[in-house]
Amino acid sequence: GYCGSFIIEDEESPIGITIDDTKPDGSFPAIMGFILTRKAVKLAHLSKEERKKKICEAYAKVTGMEEALHPVHYEEKNWSTEQYSGGCYTVYFPPGVMYSYGRVIRQPVDRIYFAGTETATQWSGYMEGAVQAGERAAREILHRMGRISKNEIWMPEPESK
Incomplete structure (x- = not known):
């Protein structure tokens, strides 16, 4: 079988990155593909059905499976139409930015604490990452309120089960 996660480096393919989005118990098998930057702009003028056709053709070519031409269900999300995210589910920094400035974007400004996924140290x-950042910011606030010590702000994450 297939793992469901792959990278397509074909410039003609609308999809670049695909991840397995199947439920942990194996029910509801699904894959989720990302159309990034210039490819998204290139496909924006097409109808949803035209994009679906191109995407399914790319998956059929990559997997060698004609079944990919006829998905059971198809959803798409255009992040650039989202008011608050402005085009992507996360920010993309060039190499070295987080190493150089990661601590700065996590620093509170007066009573404003930052807890977005981009402020996470993992994921x-x-x-x-959003959960880690939220928990960290909450502990920073608890520290400022005098409820916990400074060394309790950066707690190790528990292992996943």
Whole structure:
């Protein structure tokens, strides 16, 4: 079988990155593909059905499976139409930016604390990172209120089960 996660480096393919989005118990098998930057701009003028056709053709070519031409269900999300995210589910920094400035974007300004996924030290850009950042910011606030000590702000994350 296939793992469901792959990278397509074909410039003609609308999809670049695909991840397995199947539920942990194996029910509801799904893959989620990302159309990035210039490819998204290139496909924006097409209808949803035209994009679906191109995407399915790319998956059929990569997997060698004609079944990919006829998905059971298809959803798409255009992040650039989202008011608050402005085009992407996360920010993309050039190499070295987080190493150089990561601490700065996590620093509170007066009573404003930053807890977005981009401020996470692990899994930045993902839900896990958002949770880590939220918990860290909450502990920073608790420290400022005098409820916990400074060395309790950066707690190790528990192992996943």
